[in-house]
Amino acid sequence: MSKKQVNVAVGVVEHHNQILICKRSAEQHQGGLWEFPGGKIEQDESVFDALKRELKEEVDITIQSATPLITIDHDYGDKCVSLKVLLVQDFIGEAKGLEGQPLCWVDKQQLSTYEFPEANKQIIAAILK
Numbered sequence: 001m002s003k004k005q006v007n008v009a010v011g012v013v014e015h016h017n018q019i020l021i022c023k024r025s026a027e028q029h030q031g032g033l034w035e036f037p038g039g040k041i042e043q044d045e046s047v048f049d050a051l052k053r054e055l056k057e058e059v060d061i062t063i064q065s066a067t068p069l070i071t072i073d074h075d076y077g078d079k080c081v082s083l084k085v086l087l088v089q090d091f092i093g094e095a096k097g098l099e100g101q102p103l104c105w106v107d108k109q110q111l112s113t114y115e116f117p118e119a120n121k122q123i124i125a126a127i128l129k
Ligand SMILES: Nc1nc2c([nH]c(=O)n2[C@@H]2O[C@H](COP(=O)(O)OP(=O)(O)OP(=O)(O)O)[C@@H](O)[C@H]2O)c(=O)[nH]1
Pocket: 006, 008, 009, 010, 028, 029, 030, 034, 035, 036, 037, 038, 039, 040, 054, 079, 081, 083, 117, 118, 119, 120
């Protein structure tokens, strides 16, 4: 049986040269690791609309615009993901963890000192380019 492929909208939210990261809860896939906020893209939803919905739900910010940064297809063994990563520099609101998740703003250069899912290494490389 083929593994399910999940399309995910991921936001690299940047403000004053810092990036917003959140901690995944223990029970989630890749739980306990840091992530860039985002989530699954629903059927008939654009990447931007999915990201806008997820960032409002998870961190209470409203994104105004976003630009494509990178797409990463990764096989975790139990699950294949296609991460559509958008760079967000234009948003309204102050980020807070609406799902009780720890959240922090990190200098770009410090990102690699946090533990992320494997696929995120390529995202961090793209941010630093
Ligand atoms: N949001 C997010 N997901 C990531 C990142 N890196 C990464 O491999 N993923 C994977 O993408 C998949 C979907 O993301 P998600 O769990 O946030 O989806 P969601 O918000 O719709 O959550 P839910 O199904 O837990 O309610 C997960 O399997 C997760 O492990 C990342 O930086 N951010």
